[in-house]
Amino acid sequence: xxxxxxxxxxxxxxxxxxxxxxxxxxxxxxxxxxxxxxxxxxxxxxxxxxxxxxxxxxxxxxxxxxxxxxxxxxxxxxxxxxxxxxxxxxxxxxxxxxxxxxxxxxxxxxxxxxxxxxxxxxxxxxxxxxxxxxxxxxxxxxxxxxxxxxxxxxxxxxxxxxxxxxxxxxxxxxxxxxxxxxxxxxxxxxxxxxxxxxxxxxxxxxxxxxxxxxxxxxxxxxxxxxxxxxxxxxxxxxxxxxxxxxxxxxxxxxxxxxxxxxxxxxxxxxxxxxxxxxxxxxxxxxxxxxxxxxxxxxxxxxxxxxxxxxxxxxxxxxxxxxxxxxxxxxxxxxxxxxxxxxxxxxxxxxxxxxxxxxxxxxxxxxxxxx
Amino acid sequence: xxxxxxxxxxxxxxxxxxxxxxxxxxxxxxxxxxxxxxxxxxxxxxxxxxxxxxxxxxxxxxxxxxxxxxxxxxxxxxxxxxxxxxxxxxxxxxxxxxxxxxxxxxxxxxxxxxxxxxxxxxxxxxxxxxxxxxxxxxxxxxxxxxxxxxxxxxxxxxxxxxxxxxxxxxxxxxxxxxxxxxxxxxxxxxxxxxxxxxxxxxxxxxxxxxxxxxxxxxxxxxxxxxxxxxxxxxxxxxxxxxxxxxxxxxxxxxxxxxxxxxxxxxxxxxxxxxxxxxxxxxxxxxxxxxxxxxxxxxxxxxxxxxxxxxxxxxxxxxxxxx
Numbered sequence: 001x002x003x004x005x006x007x008x009x010x011x012x013x014x015x016x017x018x019x020x021x022x023x024x025x026x027x028x029x030x031x032x033x034x035x036x037x038x039x040x041x042x043x044x045x046x047x048x049x050x051x052x053x054x055x056x057x058x059x060x061x062x063x064x065x066x067x068x069x070x071x072x073x074x075x076x077x078x079x080x081x082x083x084x085x086x087x088x089x090x091x092x093x094x095x096x097x098x099x100x101x102x103x104x105x106x107x108x109x110x111x112x113x114x115x116x117x118x119x120x121x122x123x124x125x126x127x128x129x130x131x132x133x134x135x136x137x138x139x140x141x142x143x144x145x146x147x148x149x150x151x152x153x154x155x156x157x158x159x160x161x162x163x164x165x166x167x168x169x170x171x172x173x174x175x176x177x178x179x180x181x182x183x184x185x186x187x188x189x190x191x192x193x194x195x196x197x198x199x200x201x202x203x204x205x206x207x208x209x210x211x212x213x214x215x216x217x218x219x220x221x222x223x224x225x226x227x228x229x230x231x232x233x234x235x236x237x238x239x240x241x242x243x244x245x246x247x248x249x250x251x252x253x254x255x256x257x258x259x260x261x262x263x264x265x266x267x268x269x270x271x272x273x274x275x276x277x278x279x280x281x282x283x284x285x286x287x288x289x290x291x292x293x294x295x296x297x298x299x300x301x302x303x304x305x306x307x308x309x310x311x312x313x314x315x316x317x318x319x320x321x322x323x324x325x326x327x328x329x330x331x332x333x334x335x336x337x338x339x340x341x342x343x344x345x346x347x348x349x350x351x352x353x354x355x356x357x358x359x360x361x362x363x364x365x366x367x368x369x370x
Numbered sequence: 371x372x373x374x375x376x377x378x379x380x381x382x383x384x385x386x387x388x389x390x391x392x393x394x395x396x397x398x399x400x401x402x403x404x405x406x407x408x409x410x411x412x413x414x415x416x417x418x419x420x421x422x423x424x425x426x427x428x429x430x431x432x433x434x435x436x437x438x439x440x441x442x443x444x445x446x447x448x449x450x451x452x453x454x455x456x457x458x459x460x461x462x463x464x465x466x467x468x469x470x471x472x473x474x475x476x477x478x479x480x481x482x483x484x485x486x487x488x489x490x491x492x493x494x495x496x497x498x499x500x501x502x503x504x505x506x507x508x509x510x511x512x513x514x515x516x517x518x519x520x521x522x523x524x525x526x527x528x529x530x531x532x533x534x535x536x537x538x539x540x541x542x543x544x545x546x547x548x549x550x551x552x553x554x555x556x557x558x559x560x561x562x563x564x565x566x567x568x569x570x571x572x573x574x575x576x577x578x579x580x581x582x583x584x585x586x587x588x589x590x591x592x593x594x595x596x597x598x599x600x601x602x603x604x605x606x607x608x609x610x611x612x613x614x615x616x617x618x619x620x621x622x623x624x625x626x627x628x629x630x631x632x633x634x635x636x637x638x639x640x641x642x643x644x645x646x647x648x649x650x651x652x653x654x655x656x657x658x659x660x661x662x663x664x665x666x667x668x669x670x671x672x673x674x675x676x677x678x679x680x681x682x683x684x685x686x687x688x689x690x691x692x
Contacts, residue, residue: 320499
């Protein structure tokens with residue numbers, strides 16, 4: 001299409017406006033990550049080394065996987081606070097199995113971990129979808145319950161690295177391909193591929209689109225005949241499966257597993273998803289965004305501690321601020337894209353994610369990508 | 371009576387659970403029914419249940435405050451660091467500690483009420499951020515050596531066998547009951563919790579109410595943090611970590627709907643009694659802490675699932691065509 005020079009500028013900004021908000025968000029995140037890497041590169045000597053790259057890329061694996069699962073649930077307007085406990089249970093049970101059957105290979109171990117996670121997720125899903133209990137209550141309860149069951153099962157006994165098969169301790173170092181000092185590790189590749197797989201499925205497959213539909217307007221989705229309960233159930237099973245995979249990675253990374261393994265990961269996964277632009281009101285956000293959110297958090301976390309001026313104690317404070325900045329950008333972007341006056345946006349915001357009358361109107365108006 | 375029962379079915383259920391727990395515990399241990407154990411019951415969780423009262427307001431209002439435990443730690447850290455610097459009288463450090471809590475509530479309240487961010491996200495950031503701030507202030511130090519009067523207030527009974535914190539709790543509870551169930555502010559809290567839109571169209575200053583609630587929530591958490599520091603006699607960055615789970619559980623167990631708009635102070639108090647008695651009883655039976663947490667988690671799930679199932683049975687209509 002030919003555009004006259006006079007309208008050329010309009011076309012440029014129009015293209016940005018016509019871009020899906022998720023794309024804008026993802027590009028922003030990539031921009032922020034690059035910017036912070038460059039900035040730290042100036043501040044820290046030898047920052048851009050292969051060793052550091054390898055550390056970031058392997059340490060983001062667990063949170064990244066959990067953030068992907070968390071995003072899956074948040075997109076349906078729910079939340080899963082039990083993923084940290086589920087990760088711990090999967091890691092411990094898998095470690096326990098491996099210690100008893102040392103000839104087991106990695107693939108079987110991963111399948112076991114994923115099955116354990118899925119089972120726990122199914123329990124959450126049953127209560128949320130069919131028991132009609134708000135997800136935040138169910139998963140607060142199972143956060144405690146799963147941890148208690150693990151503590152009972154373990155009897156205070158740790159699983160130590162020396163009882164595990166030899167491959168476990170090397171698993172984290174397995175490199176698929178190297179570019180000089182920069183390795184692409186197997187664990188990272190698995191995390192990225194599963195994440196991108198889920199991203200693609202949510203964007204292209206029918207059930208994926210339906211999850212978005214449910215999250216952006218549950219009433220309308222039900223009216224349209226979507227099997228809302230079944231979809232929410234499977235979203236939780238999916239989140240549990242990802243927690244199981246994260247449990248496997250946890251076991252391979254840490255080696256020694258106690259009954260408190262994975263505690264606190266639930267908040268980090270929610271934080272990563274939110275920073276990654278997954279809307280807590282459901283119906284918006286992508287898995288790629290969640291993965292980028294996890295990468296940003298880990299990059300900052302690992303970089304900040306290398307600044308001599310910043311003590312390691314700053315980690316959590318920075319993470320808290322980061323989440324706020326993430327949602328503020330998100331809010332600004334949303335208001336921008338939906339071109340609503342700020343007063344109107346304020347008037348229907350400000351209640352928690354569960355369904356209220358106000359949220360319905362927000363969700364239906366707030367979906368700007370036609 | 372039957373009228374009361376029909377309106378307060380949940381409270382009646384709790385009452386039964388509570389009585390069963392008490393009888394069970396009394397059968398389990400001869401020490402259980404003594405007055406000493408009764409005081410003990412409260413004293414060991416007094417900081418949590420002070421925050422429970424404020425949290426009930428926030429949740430009835432349709433919001434949530436996940437940051438309370440971190441704000442407790444933050445306030446105590448502010449107080450402790452001022453004590454170490456030693457430039458000001460300790461009483462002032464205590465006041466600043468409590469005010470730090472109110473400030474934390476103000477910041478979060480502004481983001482929620484004025485800018486319109488969801489409270490779940492803001493206070494999640496607060497949970498992580500204020501815990502981080504406490505760690506930044508204290509690093510890995512443990513600060514003790516508070517003046518003797520401070521430790522005594524925290525660790526010894528003040529009036530007869532009753533410690534200061536317990537008096538504060540009952541005072542806050544009385545004020546909360548009057549404000550929530552007898553005053554116009556309380557009506558506004560319920561109405562906003564039921565539907566913020568309806569409240570707005572009725573001319574209620576929704577964001578003002580929300581802002582005030584978050585300031586009070588922060589203030590209460592600050593007070594609880596300082597009291598906890600007095601009871602422990604020292605402050606670390608991890609003070610009161612993970613308390614939020616127990617606090618929210620008690621509120622929800624008290625029949626306060628997570629969607630806002632319903633719940634009573636009476637129900638919340640019953641839930642507090644029930645949880646404390648169950649924990650105490652399990653403790654007397656030598657069941658360890660993590661197991662107690664599991665039982666409380668189970669109770670939380672059951673407390674929502676059972677009424678849901680009853681409700682569904684009672685109102686079973688012909689299934690709508692899918």
